[in-house]
Amino acid sequence: MTLPEQSRFHPLDPTRIVYEDPESIAFYDAFPVSPGHTLVVSKEVTVSIFDLDDVHLASLWQAVDKVRDLLRQKYNPDGFNIGINDGPTAGQTIPHGHIHVIPRYKGDTPDPRGGVRWIFPEKARYW
Template sequence: MSEDRDPHTEHRDCPFCRVDLEEVIIDNDLVFARFDRFPVSRGHLLIIPKRHFADYFEASRQEKMALMEVIDQAKRFLHNRFCPDGYNIGVNIGEAAGQTVMHLHVHVISRYTGDVPDPRGGIRGVIAERQHGGNW
């Protein structure tokens, strides 16, 4: 991937700017997908823009459309390969939200019946104490 990139937008210390082409599962002009190196489930994929930027809200309209296209392709890929029972799709934006690599990436996480004791609430569980709602 990196040989196809504009050298002005590549960040040498970024693990998503240095990608082994053999890891790429799905690719278009603006984004690519690969398996997460630290998966939380079988089939955990990352959808990553080729341009280096940290925040989803910095993405161009075209990049957002490309992300959605690859998310749809990723779902088909995961369904055909792993037959999961469900999916979580999520983006961490900023350190307070858990972002550790400051290059935008979207998690597509395959979910399986029984993988957690009580999956109700899904991504609401990122703040476990408030998973079932609360007053502010």
């Protein structure tokens, strides 16, 4: 079993799996914004990752660290965005908390300064 049936990510195509341990699983995003864009989820299904107990939350962040290393080796990116959309207002569309690990490459956007601040374009620029 990779994910419980109540997960909106179930069933999961096994060819998309990047990493798995007893508590977490990581797989390529179905709609990637960059090569290697991966989602890391707990096998404990909660709407928000912040509803996880301490053990599962720690395991999830350890999985993020391992996935980042795997993606660095495979894709050789120049940086990463690590992100969580927590709640519908924040853009969460799947009710199973997850963390995006997004490899970034020089030239993938004209000016990457500000990173996630560009959610609010009128407030992004602070330099």
